[in-house]
Structures are given as structure tokens and as C-alpha cells.
Amino acid sequence: MASILLEKVGKVYPNGYRAVENLDLEIAEGEFLVLVGPSGCGKTTVLRMIAGLEEISTGDLKIGGAVVNDLEPKDRDVAMVFQNYALYPHMTVAENIGFALKLRKLPKEEVRRKVEEAAEILGLSEWLDRKPKQLSGGQRQRVAMGRAIVRSPKAFLMDEPLSNLDAKLRVKMRSEVRRIQERLGVATVYVTHDQVEAMTMGDRVAVMRDGVLQQCDTPQQLYDHPVNQFVGAFIGSPAMNLYEAKLGPDATVISLGSQTLRIPESTFARRPALRGFAGRMVTVGIRPEDLSVAIPGGPTDGSLITEVQLLEALGSEMMVHFSIDANLVTEEAAAEEEEDILVHKGEGVARVAPDLTVRTGETLMLQVAMERIHFFDPETTWAIW
Amino acid sequence: MPDLPGKQEKLTVIAERVEAPPRPEAKLRRDSHTRRMARVGWAMSTPALVFVGLVTIFPIAFSFVLSFSNVVVSGSGFALENPTFGNYSELFHSSVWRYSLAFTIFYTVVTVLVEVVLGTMIALVVERLTKGRGLMMSLLLLPWSMITVISAELWQYIFEGTYGVLQAIFQAVGLGSPVFLGTPTSAVVAMMVADIWKTTPFVAVIVVAGLVMLPGEIFEAASVDGASGWTTFFKITLPLLRPTIAIAVLFRILQAFGLFDLPFVLTGGGPGTATTSLAILSYKVMFEDIAYGPGAAVAVSATLLVILGSLAFLKVFRSQVGREDVQ
Ligand SMILES: Nc1ncnc2c1ncn2[C@@H]1O[C@H](COP(=O)(O)OP(=O)(O)OP(=O)(O)O)[C@@H](O)[C@H]1O
Ligand SMILES: [Mg+2]
Numbered sequence: 001m002a003s004i005l006l007e008k009v010g011k012v013y014p015n016g017y018r019a020v021e022n023l024d025l026e027i028a029e030g031e032f033l034v035l036v037g038p039s040g041c042g043k044t045t046v047l048r049m050i051a052g053l054e055e056i057s058t059g060d061l062k063i064g065g066a067v068v069n070d071l072e073p074k075d076r077d078v079a080m081v082f083q084n085y086a087l088y089p090h091m092t093v094a095e096n097i098g099f100a101l102k103l104r105k106l107p108k109e110e111v112r113r114k115v116e117e118a119a120e121i122l123g124l125s126e127w128l129d130r131k132p133k134q135l136s137g138g139q140r141q142r143v144a145m146g147r148a149i150v151r152s153p154k155a156f157l158m159d160e161p162l163s164n165l166d167a168k169l170r171v172k173m174r175s176e177v178r179r180i181q182e183r184l185g186v187a188t189v190y191v192t193h194d195q196v197e198a199m200t201m202g203d204r205v206a207v208m209r210d211g212v213l214q215q216c217d218t219p220q221q222l223y224d225h226p227v228n229q230f231v232g233a234f235i236g237s238p239a240m241n242l243y244e245a246k247l248g249p250d251a252t253v254i255s256l257g258s259q260t261l262r263i264p265e266s267t268f269a270r271r272p273a274l275r276g277f278a279g280r281m282v283t284v285g286i287r288p289e290d291l292s293v294a295i296p297g298g299p300t301d302g303s304l305i306t307e308v309q310l311l312e313a314l315g316s317e318m319m320v321h322f323s324i325d326a327n328l329v330t331e332e333a334a335a336e337e338e339e340d341i342l343v344h345k346g347e348g349v350a351r352v353a354p355d356l357t358v359r360t361g362e363t364l365m366l367q368v369a370m371e372r373i374h375f376f377d378p379e380t381t382w383a384i385w
Numbered sequence: 386m387p388d389l390p391g392k393q394e395k396l397t398v399i400a401e402r403v404e405a406p407p408r409p410e411a412k413l414r415r416d417s418h419t420r421r422m423a424r425v426g427w428a429m430s431t432p433a434l435v436f437v438g439l440v441t442i443f444p445i446a447f448s449f450v451l452s453f454s455n456v457v458v459s460g461s462g463f464a465l466e467n468p469t470f471g472n473y474s475e476l477f478h479s480s481v482w483r484y485s486l487a488f489t490i491f492y493t494v495v496t497v498l499v500e501v502v503l504g505t506m507i508a509l510v511v512e513r514l515t516k517g518r519g520l521m522m523s524l525l526l527l528p529w530s531m532i533t534v535i536s537a538e539l540w541q542y543i544f545e546g547t548y549g550v551l552q553a554i555f556q557a558v559g560l561g562s563p564v565f566l567g568t569p570t571s572a573v574v575a576m577m578v579a580d581i582w583k584t585t586p587f588v589a590v591i592v593v594a595g596l597v598m599l600p601g602e603i604f605e606a607a608s609v610d611g612a613s614g615w616t617t618f619f620k621i622t623l624p625l626l627r628p629t630i631a632i633a634v635l636f637r638i639l640q641a642f643g644l645f646d647l648p649f650v651l652t653g654g655g656p657g658t659a660t661t662s663l664a665i666l667s668y669k670v671m672f673e674d675i676a677y678g679p680g681a682a683v684a685v686s687a688t689l690l691v692i693l694g695s696l697a698f699l700k701v702f703r704s705q706v707g708r709e710d711v712q
Contacts, residue, residue, distance in 0.1 A: 051605075051609050052608075052609075053605045053608070053609070072608065073605070073608040073609050074608050074609070074610075074611045074612060074613060076609075077611070078609065079609065079610075080606070080609045082602055082605070082606060084602060086600070086602035086603050086605065086606040087603070087606075088603055088606070088607070088621060089600075089603070089625065090621075090624045090625055099607075099610050099612075099620075100610035100611055103610060103611045103612055103616060104611065147606070147610065
């Protein structure tokens, strides 16, 4: 049990590519840190540096207080779940899972017990005698997970460990992983592309982009107070709708295209800097879940008249893809999942109750939760507050 | 994989039943086409087949026939008389043949073992090289690419008993002047050294190829799991290299068992019969003693033994580590 501390850690690959820059990150003992970011932003590189598989170009890595930059992977006592499993092809599932324990000279009986326990948790008991080649992708991934969770290392490093499992199994595994991690109290860095995993599993979530840490905070803080447009758009699914908008001369109203929304007084208490943007262009971020169908005849100073482009009924809710005449701001790097691509086509998306009776091409009045909208500086993309 | 004859039989039966009788005209058309293609194929490969038949199959078959015949040599040629098992019983009772067999097996086992161990070690080093790997590989292949007779001549200069290089060195450091090819033990050792020098690089190159094919992440996984260099080698590298090494070993067994050029040039099979391999023995019996029947019997026995040995080896190796083990 130990904490992990990254101090101004950077990675320059031999070809000159700067994969990670100046990364400051602390993962406390027993903490579960989720690392997210678009593909190629350097998540795997960070894990590999912590594991010792990749040389640290600049900065210091401390595990349990001691600088371990020059320590061999085998001496760092961390367990890693590799993105592409890296199972030992010539060993059975049981041997794969038990390998690290055997190396630590644990009694045979104890190795067997621990392996069986892990296999039980992972639903692999039936396959203990199989070779990796004879397993499905999801089963292999669970073996990779098993190799980590049988150990009680100083740190867990998990690189998208559940990406290949079906939805049901994934939900089960999430809680199992957290349970084991909490029981062992091991500092964990967990890479995922899954929004739900990031939000539900992490004590804190670190968002990276192009090798640079954007923000590291609790999931709720990240969702409520993204520091910049990128984090705003990256966290949350479907992604936040971003529009070019103009703040009125006295900063009490904001115009999106031809429509005007009134900014409630409370906003300025939370975002004092917003007044400074009076009369200037800003980027407005509205989360799909902060839009709702307006009640006919209700107040109109916080609502948008939209044209419905596409409806996606998901059973428990409905995604309304709509268009307004405001200019869309695209956060390309954040657009990763398929649904985000759809969003760009439809210009905006609202997440509303499923009992909506409207058809494509029709006009729909959407109520904006004005106190929850986000403002970003269009020049720096930083949040305005 | 254990054979499942019963299952296979069933499958064939089903396949036969399922096959629908083809419509007559379709059958006709397809058949004439197939037949025409087949004719073309045969026509084009006939020269090659005839050639292969003449240079390999015929001699093998002929020596097989010879080995079971009483060959009578006369001024006008030779005649095969009375099929007989006599050549073989002569063999089995001959102490020279038994020595030759033992020597050949011993020589094969020792050289192949040393070559595989050394070759693997060299391969592990070469594979780690980040610079000049290609150059290193070409250098390694030099001894291997040299014609054996020529490299044997080179070693002859080294081991020679009056002005040999090695003897000069021994003299210079005051170790006397041994005649390396003059005593049975030293002659065998000298020959093994020459063989190992020539063939270790071949094994090394094959093993490098095998190493390069291994997935890199599993070594990373092993190091994260806490494996030291040695453990990684014995628990990961070696088991995964087994198929590769097995192929190298197989090649080497086939070659070493046919040992001929080295003793032919270096010792002529001597001193005495110390380095008489089965191939040398066969040659001597056939062309020095002009005893074609027994000579052929030696050759055939050697061939059969090496085939049986290889099959046994393949069987063991297959059941230990099949191809399916490498992803
Ligand atoms: N050995 C290497 N040499 C040079 N560049 C590399 C090397 N390995 C990775 N990179 C680059 O570093 C960047 C970060 O890679 P990394 O594997 O850490 O991304 P990632 O965030 O894990 O992506 P993904 O989500 O797709 O797994 C990528 O742009 C990649 O091209
Ligand atoms: Mg990755």
C-alpha cells in the first residue's frame, strides 16, 4: 500500500514525439483515479511510465514516497492490466493468473486458493485449464484482470480493462473491481473510454488531452465545473452543446443566433468574470440534460425555439436532435463516440422525457436550465468564472 | 490432437450422402474442363517430376533394392542375384557398423546440443542489438554459407599435425605438441569443434527469427509480474521458443546424422575407425571394398534410423508444445 506521485513527469519518445508533458498527479493510498482522454492523448504512456516499462524523460515518479524513476518494473511491485491483455500464450488461465504469486514463492496451496478465488469473481472458473488462445476476447480480458487482482501490489494500473465485456458483465465487473480495490486499499490508476465508468468508479477523474493534464477532480466537480471547453465537451454523454453567443451590453441577456436568453442574477455570483465579457462573444455550453420540453404558455425568457431534426427513443428517455440558427462550436478532440458524431450532424441534442409527441421537421420549444449553462472564453477556451 | 477416427469416418459418410448427384451436362462440362486443366498441369510438371524421379527417387529405391540383393560385380558391370537379408545380418553382426552407429548418434547428440545452446545464447544477444543487427546476422551466416569441404580444409590447417596453427599455439604456451587428429578422442573433439563453429550461427539465425516473432508485451507483463531475467527466460522465452528450436534441432539432426564431409576431409574416418560415421562407412564399404549390397544396407539403415528418429522427435515435440500455443 502506497501513494503514487507524479511530479512534472514528461515523456519524449525516441522519435521526438512528446507524448506526456509536465504531468503533476497524486494518487493517494487507496484512491481510485480514473484517467480519461481521447485516443492517443498519452494515457497508456502514463501507465507504462508508472509501471516502469517506459523510461521517464523528465520529472520524478514516487511510489510510497521513494523516487522510483530508475527502478526495474519487477521491483516496483505494481500490477498492470494491459490494454491488449498480454497473456502468456503457453500457460493455462490458472497459470497466467497465478504466475506473479508463484514468483513470490507463495505456497502452492495458497496460490491455488487465490487463483480460484479470483477466477470465481471474474467468472472464469470453468476455463482455468484452457490456454488463452481458446478463450473469447472478453474472457481473455478477464484473465488479464485476474492477473492483477490476485496480487496485493502497491498500485493497480488498469488500461481499459473492461472494454471488451458485454454491458451486463461490465456493470458487474465495475463493482467487483472497486470492491477488491477498496478491500486491498491499493492506489489505482484506471484508464477508460467509458463515460459511465469514469463517473461512477473514480474517486477522482483526470482528463488528459495531447499529453497535457486538463483537470483532475471528483466526477461531480468535473461535470459541474469543467475548467475549459474541452473538459466540458469530453465529460458527459451525449456531449455538451457548444454555441457561439453574444453577451448583451449589460450582460443580462445572451443571444444565440436570433434568439435571446435571460441570464439569471445568480449566475454572476458564481461567475463574476462573466460581467467582463459584456458585449463580447462567448461560447455557451448547454448539456443535453439541461434542456427540457417547455410547458406551453410558460415563461419564454429561458427557452429556445428549435427545429427537430432527428429523434432517438431510448426507452427511458428520448434524444432530440435539433437545430437553431446559432453557430456551433466544435470541440473536435472531444468528439469520440459515435453519438457525438451524430450530435454534430444535428447541431444540438436534448435529453428529454420519452413521452414527447413531436415529429422531425416540427418546431419544438426547449426550456434551458439557465443556472446550469456554462460559459467559455472563445479565445482561450477556458471557462469564465 | 488425438486422432478421432470414428468421428472422421462418420463425417465422410455424411459428406457422401449429402453430395447431390450432379446434373449430367454440368458434370460433363466440368469434367472436361478439369481434365483439360489436369492434362496441362501434368504436361508442365512432367519434366520436373522426371528429373526429381531420376535424381532422388530412383537412387533411393535402387539402393533399397541393392541392400536386399546379392550383388555380383564382374568386368562387364554388376548383376543382382537372389534377394537376401544377408547384407543386413552382416551389418548387425559387424562391430564396425555398431561403432559407426554409436559414433554417429553420439556425434549428433553432442553437436546438436551444443549448437542449440550456444546458438540460442548468441541469438538472445543479437536480438537485443539495436544497431547493426543486420550486419551481425550476415557475419554470423558466413561460416554457415561456406561450403563444408572448404571449411573442413580450413580446419585441417588449424588441426594439422606438423605445421597446424593450433599446434603452434600449444607449443608457444608450452603445452607440448599434440597431434589433434591423431588420437581418437581428440579427433572426435576436433571434428565437433569444426562442426559447432560452422553450424551454431545457423541455429542462432533461426532462433533470432523465432525471438523476433514473439509478442513483446508478454515480456513486459512478466517484468511487471515480478519476473527476473532468468525466470523470464526459463518460464516465458524458452517455452515459447520451443517450436522454433525444435525446427532447428530437426534440421540439425537430419544433417548431423549424414555426417560425411568433415571426416572425409579431416580424418578419412580415422584414426582407425574413430570418426567413421555411417555415411563414411557406407562410402568405404561401397567404393573401397566394392561391396555394393552391404554398403547400400548401411545407407538404408542410416536413412531409416534418421527418419524414425525425426518422427519420434516430432511426435514428442508436438505433444509437448503445439503450434496452437503461440498466439
Ligand atoms: N513507442 C512510441 N514511439 C513514438 N510515439 C509513440 C510511441 N508509443 C506511443 N506513441 C505516441 O504517443 C501518443 C500517446 O500514446 P498512448 O498509447 O499513450 O495513447 P492512449 O492515450 O493510450 O491512446 P488509446 O486511448 O488509443 O489507447 C500517441 O500519439 C502515440 O502515437
Ligand atoms: Mg492506450
